[in-house]
Amino acid sequence: MTEAELQASSITRHHVTRSYRQQIAHSGYYDQLKYIVEPSVKEFDSPGAFDTSGEHDNTVLPGLQHKYAQTGLLLVTNRCASYCRFCFRKRLVGRESDEIVPDVAKVGEYIGGHPEMTNVLLSGGDPFVLSTAKLDEILTHLLPIPHLNSIRIGTKFLAFEPNRFDDPALPAFFRRIRDAGKTAVLVTHFDHIGEISVDAERNIRSLRAQEVQFLNQSVLLAGVNDNPEILAATFAKCHQMGVRPYYLFQARPVKGASHFQVPLRRGSEITRGVNQRLAGIEKTFKYIMSHYTGKIEILDVGDDGRVYMRYHQNKSPDKIGKVFSRPYTETACWLDDLPE
């Protein structure tokens, strides 16, 4: 099939960096890690939606989402270093999209008028596909905003192409954020310990010395990391490098990618198994379903056959923190699979 035919079937393009190919080939985990980037025929027969978290409905300006009061989410590019087969933004990554911010100055004006917004997350795609000069330009519109405390950047470059962070222009970029009195936070995306290379660790340590804070988010993926040993080892390694395990995401029911979903009962068991293997200081993650209605922490499936959850984030602050439950149905993978 041609690239155009694949795109017409909503199949994400296939592209893998040479360094990631080598890393996974020599990791000892190739048989699991190949599913992250290698296409599968399952993608043709994997039902779901393209916008599972209501991103479109929370877009306030082209390229800017404002779902939760304190956070602005900017889509700064539609490209990534390599393409994950499970990507929840496959509607836009690696293809033409009108969801990418066309005018950062307008975004800056919007944020300037919203004092409740204390942090912005640059996402996409992967912001580090942009040149450092381009990223610097984005900062020009964000750093003067007094109520922004942090500039967060979500990136899988530390797995896909860690040498991007050898760029000699980056220390000045992060220094600018610091000098503006804000915190630079990099949110890495390691799903598996086999993705963490020597170069990734070297760059993380060097950036930490420049006062960059690190968090890691992972996606729970059938056939890749649905194993408490692997996830515990991944989070322990993150902790050792100074990267705080932050979210373990339930894979979303994305068209062409829902075969990666793990049932909620199994996901809860895995989460328990991970917690049983880690020291208190390492288990700083939450098992999260990023649903249309908000970020839901999945707590457990109880002996009474109900799934217990609570809103970690919601548009209505009064819903945050309250535990609620739904009857569990076998193979349910998402809130909408659970009867009211």
Ligand code: SF4
């Ligand atoms: S790096 Fe993130 S945005 Fe890019 S393809 Fe992977 S999941 Fe999607």
